[in-house]
Amino acid sequence: MTPSDAPDSRWSDLDRPPLNAAALRHALVRPGALWTSLEVVQETGSTNSDLAARAASLPEGAVLVAEEQTAGRGRLDRSWTAPSRSGLFFSVLLKPGPGVPMERWGWLPLLTGVAAATGLSRAGGVDTALKWPNDLLVTVDGEERKAGGILAERAxxxxxxxxxxxxxSLRADELPVPAAGSLALAGAVSTDRDTLLRAVLRSLEQWYVDWREAGGDPAASRLQETYTAGCATLGRSVRAELPGDRSLTGEAVAVDGDGRLVLATEEGVREPVAAGDIVHLRPAAS
Structure with a gap:
């Protein structure tokens, strides 16, 4: 990891200024708060891998942010790369403790999606929808585009x-694939990364603490209700690409108490999907 506090490259790209690590720590790391440390590095392979390697020696609430990731990973080990300072690439360390049954830990990526969408709406003025289980969607030129993703891993x-x-701030000519998007392309009122990161982390703290105090209960913490309201997958015809080269097609009708996506198939069967890639198909003509 390369520390980002070095001043020699601070204004190398005026359109993409570096994060202000000291100001972020001052705003977020305080007595009694969830966030116990916040480190910004110039470049690393993967913030998830780095934080997981140090998890045993760190308290809950450690935050690691990278200005650039050279080996960022999404689900199924897909790569995630973007130009330096063009986005937010960070990981947080959570330790739900014995008060939250382990079977409810699967809600953490969905909780993070709700928190991110809430924070981005407040600070960026951009409507962010959730694609089950872990994608953040924005609208660019009338089309749904993936602007972000979430990856939760046991440590x-x-x-x-x-x-x-x-x-x-990713520009159209920088998009890795045509289906990608960015807050800037979606017309965000602010692309100040310090402001956006503070908003997302504050939102994540609020949702996580409420969920943990409710024993991880997604109904009592209102997590299930809020996720359902913001999930763009529900009500759509979808194809679930499942482990073992299986696929399942149907209408996404619910997210159940375990965070699984429930599909209603043409055979009239409701099948929960716990893991897999979801493809949004064109909705059937009404």
Missing amino acids: GEDAVVVGIGLNV
Whole structure:
């Protein structure tokens, strides 16, 4: 990891200024808060991998942010790359503790999606929808585009590292694939990364603390209700590409108490999907 506090390259790209690590720590790391440390590095392979490697020696609430990731990962080990300072690439260390049954830890990526969408709406003025289980969608020129993703990974017996990658100022000619988007392309009122990161982390703290105090209960913490309201997958015809080269097509009708996506198939069967890639198909003509 390369520290980013070095002043020699601070204004190398005036359109993409560096994050202000000291100001972020001052705003977010305080007595009694969830966030216990915040480190910004210039470049690393993967913030998830780095934080997971140090999880045993760190308290809950450690935050690691990279100005650039050279080996960022999405689900199924897909790569995630973007120009330096063009987005937010960070991971947080969470230790839900014995008060939250382990079977409810699967809600953490969905919780993070709700928190990110809420924070981005407040600070960026951009409507962010959730694609089950872990994509952040924005609208660009009338089309749904993926602007971000979430990856949650176990780190030892008692910890989870949750990573977020979000395209902020990415321009059209920088998009890795045509289906990608960014907050800037979606017309965000602010692309100030310091402001956006503070908003997302504050939102994540609020949602996580409420969920943990409710024993991880997605109904009591209002997480299930809020996720359902913001999920662009529900009500759509979708294809679920499942492990073992299987696929399942149907209408996404619910997110159940375990965070699984429930599909209603043409055979009249409701099948929960716990893991897999979801493809939004064109809705059937009404």
